[in-house]
Amino acid sequence: MRLKELASHLGLSQTTVSRALNGYPEVNAETRQRVLDAARRYDYRPNASARRLATGRAGAIGIVLPTDRNMLLDPHYVEFQAGLGERLMKDEIDIVLSPSRSGDEMATYRRMAVSSRVDAVILSSPAVDDPRVALLTELGLPFVVHGRTGSPLDYAWLDIDNEGAFRHAAKHLLDLGHRRIGLINGETRHNFALDRDRGFRAALAAHGVEVDERLVAEGVMSDETGYRITARFLAERPRPTALLVSSMMMSLGALRAIRAAGLELGRDISMIAHDDVIPFLNPDAMVPTLSTTRSSIRAAGTRVAELLMELVAGDRAPASIHELWPVDLVIRASTGPAPRN
Amino acid sequence: MRLKELASHLGLSQTTVSRALNGYPEVNAETRQRVLDAARRYDYRPNASARRLATGRAGAIGIVLPTDRNMLLDPHYVEFQAGLGERLMKDEIDIVLSPSRSGDEMATYRRMAVSSRVDAVILSSPAVDDPRVALLTELGLPFVVHGRTGSPLDYAWLDIDNEGAFRHAAKHLLDLGHRRIGLINGETRHNFALDRDRGFRAALAAHGVEVDERLVAEGVMSDETGYRITARFLAERPRPTALLVSSMMMSLGALRAIRAAGLELGRDISMIAHDDVIPFLNPDAMVPTLSTTRSSIRAAGTRVAELLMELVAGDRAPASIHELWPVDLVIRASTGPAPRN
DNA sequence: CGGCGTATTCAAAGCGCTTTCAACCGGTCG
DNA sequence: CGACCGGTTGAAAGCGCTTTGAATACGCCG
Structure with missing residues (x-):
């Protein structure tokens, strides 16, 4: 069904039909209703390309x-x-x-x-x-x-507010008494990761805690990266007592490494991860439940x-x-x- | 830059320019080259909507x-x-x-x-x-x-071949001596999950092993589901000695549950998961490395x-x-x- | 009663392409 | 020498919509 056919079915011009459908005011209310009804009945849909060409908008x-x-x-x-x-x-x-x-x-x-x-x-x-x-x-x-x-x-x-998020998270850990805190970040060529890095450092600085660069790492935000970096961190002595992690996906790997090291999350070591609120990665469903900085990416x-x-x-x-x-x-x-x- | 302008710049008709650009054969080779050069120089791109309207193809x-x-x-x-x-x-x-x-x-x-x-x-x-x-x-x-x-x-x-994949995987486990095998499947309203279920059952049947329905479960393919179902399976007695899992994501949860139960993967319990070959979920990077049925979804x-x-x-x-x-x-x-x- | 504003409708001109159909130009053939 | 042909080009007709400018009808005012 084309506009032309629809119009002739109705005994109207294309102009009027087009206007009626697009809600222009200069159409008689009764006419508009007739047009709308007919459009529905014939399941009329304007051709996207034609409309785009005419309006200049791509939709x-x-x-x-x-x-x-x-x-x-x-x-x-x-x-x-x-x-x-x-x-x-x-x-x-x-x-x-x-x-x-x-x-x-x-x-x-x-x-x-x-x-x-x-x-x-x-x-x-x-x-x-x-x-x-x-x-x-x-x-x-x-x-x-x-x-x-x-x-x-x-x-x-x-x-x-990535900076603020990681600043607050780090501060929370500091307030809990943690001094050896590891940062597992996304790649710092992305600005969000850099902001998180800043927030992390700002919090430590505010507490007069020096950053141990061996406990700062970055990488693709995958389970694998989380595992590897965490394993490496846990081999350091003194061992970190808390981790700040840039994504839930990474935290899964981190959790595996923590378990593999025979540590218990929430007791031997603390962790806060950033949560983009992804349906199949639910921090409440983890064991133990995972503290997060949360912002729905959706x-x-x-x-x-x-x-x-x-x-x-x-x-x-x-x-x-x-x-x-x-x-x-x-x-x-x-x-x-x-x-x- | 529009086709019209480009044509007049070249002193040609739109027709010829259009043909030259679209590779029609009836254009003089030299003319075509001129057109192509000019198009590049002016960074001409045909308007997508107009082309679509004219050709009837949406691209x-x-x-x-x-x-x-x-x-x-x-x-x-x-x-x-x-x-x-x-x-x-x-x-x-x-x-x-x-x-x-x-x-x-x-x-x-x-x-x-x-x-x-x-x-x-x-x-x-x-x-x-x-x-x-x-x-x-x-x-x-x-x-x-x-x-x-x-x-x-x-x-x-x-x-x-979901049916074949899970049949082979189950057969492999059976050949290794496993008799209590759990199936952690995707939702069987999807055909792929149903096929996997069939393959699983076919393999057991071929070995004369009866399916224990308490060891067959399905759900959204998430980490969480994997964890929950596995935890439930591991509470059964006798405990399953092997698991067939429908996705890598589920296998992460399953692995957590296995560890939480104090079992060692590959020794106390075996697992094969289906791998769609997703860059950030690499079975070779897991510890231990994970046996899979593999097919690149990409x-x-x-x-x-x-x-x-x-x-x-x-x-x-x-x-x-x-x-x-x-x-x-x-x-x-x-x-x-x-x-x- | 003529003029005029308002409400409503329409014919037609695009939008920027592609694609007939026709035209033109040597050259070839009979 | 004229018909014909392959190679090449162009004018113009769409594609299906929106929108401008004009037309029509009607009611109201002075």
């Missing part, structure tokens, strides 16, 4: 999907996607994934922009100094960054979608969009007073 | 993204997506994620089809009896199913993309596309002879 937002780097290829990413989807669904906006070999990403963004496949894009996990920001700005393609770069920050972004996705739409509609200036979300510190059973000896 | 394939059910929201899904992307990238085909509340999925497929946003769609993790197959067939929207439904199988599908994604394109091009009939991939059984350190007592 889609873009994500560049790096296929060979596994940075984004983790559970966080899907959860974020789901969040985006939740919001975009309401306006029937699609998400366009543009696959791209890493290194080729810039070209992919350019392609998206120039061929106007999307109205805006999302930039995730920015590096400390990320060239994509400049590119997108130059291309004039609206975008929201999930996270932040180092500086300057004259673009639209939404980030969680909620962030939803909000980013919202911001994106405001941006596209021209309701907001990019530079006016800066959201820094506070992070909850949720104390559960994996943290306890520092063991004395 | 995109669709995936319905269920936002509230977490079925697909797991690492497997992303890995599969990456595989798809790897192939689609070559032809600059986009992936369109259409978010949809579950229950509303059918409507979303219908919308995708009727508004011709995509040329084809992928149907993942089909239920044993999945209404989506009939819908898509009726809509005439080309699709490839990743997995299979119960029957009939008169559509395009690619699946791994490779499957790539192949599905390939099939999809053949389908769209009309090169293949849907019913001619049936691929059943064999699954490797990789024995590592988590499997050993059944303990005697």
